[in-house]
Amino acid sequence: MTDDLNLTAVAQDYLKIVWSLQEWSAEPVTTTLLAERLGVGTSTVSETVRRLTGQGLLEHPRYGSIGLTPAGREHAVKIVRRHRLIETFLVSELGYTWDEVHDEAEVLEHAVSDLMVERIDARLDHPVRDPHGDPIPGADGAVQTPDALTLAVLDAGASGHVVRISDADPEVLRYFTELGFGLDAPLRVVERRDFAGVLSIEWAPADDCEDLRRTDLGLRAADAVWIAVA
Structure with a gap:
C-alpha cells in the first residue's frame, strides 16, 4: 500500500474526516457534510471524492453515502493515530491545553514521519486515548472505542x-x-x-x-x- 506521506495533505484530510465522522455517529457522510467540515464548496468535495474513489480509497455509490474502502480505512486509521498521538504529546510534554492542540496537530500530522510517530508513542508509554478521550488506534490499526x-x-x-x-x-x-x-x-x-x-x-x-x-x-x-x- 502507498505510504500515507505519499498521499496529498488534502487526500489525508478527506480520509481522516470520513473516518472521524463515522466514529461516533451513524449519520450518513454526504458531500454537504464534508463541505461543512472542510470549509469548501460541494463541487470541490464532489471532485475530490471522485478522485479518491478512482484511487480505491473511498466508495460513493450513486445517491448513497460516502464511505472508506478497506485500503482507505487503513490509511485513515494511520492518519488518525498520528493526529491523536501528536495532540497527546503537545499536552503531556509541551504544556499545551486541550483546546489548543487540534489545529497544531492538523498541521504537524502531514509532516511527521512514521518513525517519529512511533518514538512519540514510546515516549508517552503507549497511550490509549488522546486529551479529549478519543481512542488512539494501535500500530496494528486496532481501535478500542468505548461504549458511550x-x-x-x-x-x-x-x-x-x-x-x-x-x-x-x-x-x-x-x-x-x-x-x-x-x-x-x-x-x-x-x-x-x-x-x-x-x-x-x-x-x-x-x-x-x-x-x-x-x-x-x-x-x-x-x-x-x-x-x-x-
Missing part, C-alpha cells in the same frame, strides 16, 4: 462517567476547564428541562469523587460530552 452515549440524550437519573469530550468547539473545552470538568468525572443527570434546553447534572472531579458539584449545562455543551453509562 452523549450526555444530551440521557434521562434524569442516568449516571456514569465521562469518557470523551469532543474537541469540535474550543470554546466548550475552555468552559469545561473553568468548571474543572473533564475526563473520568463521575456524574448523574439530576433533571432535564427540555423546554429550556438545559440539563442539571451532579458531578465530581475525577481526582476527588467526594467533591460533589451541581451544574446546569445547555444542550450544546451536553452534546459534546460522552458518557459510559453505569
Whole structure:
C-alpha cells in the first residue's frame, strides 16, 4: 500500500474526516457534510471524492453515502493515530491545553514521519486515548472505542462517567476547564428541562469523587460530552 506521506495533505484530510465522522455517529457522510467540515464548496468535495474513489480509497455509490474502502480505512486509521498521538504529546510534554492542540496537530500530522510517530508513542508509554478521550488506534490499526452515549440524550437519573469530550468547539473545552470538568468525572443527570434546553447534572472531579458539584449545562455543551453509562 502507498505510504500515507505519499498521499496529498488534502487526500489525508478527506480520509481522516470520513473516518472521524463515522466514529461516533451513524449519520450518513454526504458531500454537504464534508463541505461543512472542510470549509469548501460541494463541487470541490464532489471532485475530490471522485478522485479518491478512482484511487480505491473511498466508495460513493450513486445517491448513497460516502464511505472508506478497506485500503482507505487503513490509511485513515494511520492518519488518525498520528493526529491523536501528536495532540497527546503537545499536552503531556509541551504544556499545551486541550483546546489548543487540534489545529497544531492538523498541521504537524502531514509532516511527521512514521518513525517519529512511533518514538512519540514510546515516549508517552503507549497511550490509549488522546486529551479529549478519543481512542488512539494501535500500530496494528486496532481501535478500542468505548461504549458511550452523549450526555444530551440521557434521562434524569442516568449516571456514569465521562469518557470523551469532543474537541469540535474550543470554546466548550475552555468552559469545561473553568468548571474543572473533564475526563473520568463521575456524574448523574439530576433533571432535564427540555423546554429550556438545559440539563442539571451532579458531578465530581475525577481526582476527588467526594467533591460533589451541581451544574446546569445547555444542550450544546451536553452534546459534546460522552458518557459510559453505569
